[in-house]
Amino acid sequence: MARVTIIIDAELCNGCGDCVEYCPNGGLAMQDGKAIVLDPERCGECYYCESICPTSAIRVVQNRD
Numbered sequence: 140m141a142r143v144t145i146i147i148d149a150e151l152c153n154g155c156g157d158c159v160e161y162c163p164n165g166g167l168a169m170q171d172g173k174a175i176v177l178d179p180e181r182c183g184e185c186y187y188c189e190s191i192c193p194t195s196a197i198r199v200v201q202n203r204d
Contacts, residue, residue, distance in 0.1 A: 141179040144200045145188065149173050151196035158188035158197055 145166070154172040166181035167174055167188060174188075174197070182199070189197045 141182060142202055143179070143182050143184055144202055145176045145179060145182060146198045146200060147174050147176060148196045148198075151194045152192075153194050153196075155193060157191045157193070161187045161191050163187070 152173045154169070154174070156169055156174070158174050159167045159169055162181075163185060164181040164183045166176065166178050166183075168177040169175070184199070186199050189199045
């Protein structure tokens with residue numbers, strides 16, 4: 140089970156692709172001009188996607204056990 144949940148607000152996503160480009164583990168992808176979570180298990184909890192997003196469309200939330 141993933142340690143975090145990546146939430147992408149499609150309405151805020153402008154489709155720039157920065158999050159996909161900067162994700163070191165390939166956990167994100169583009170689909171229909173928007174960012175999507177390709178594989179949450181790949182998340183290395185670096186928060187690059189959240190910090191690089193110019194529209195604050197991405198949130199990385201710690202899962203509770």
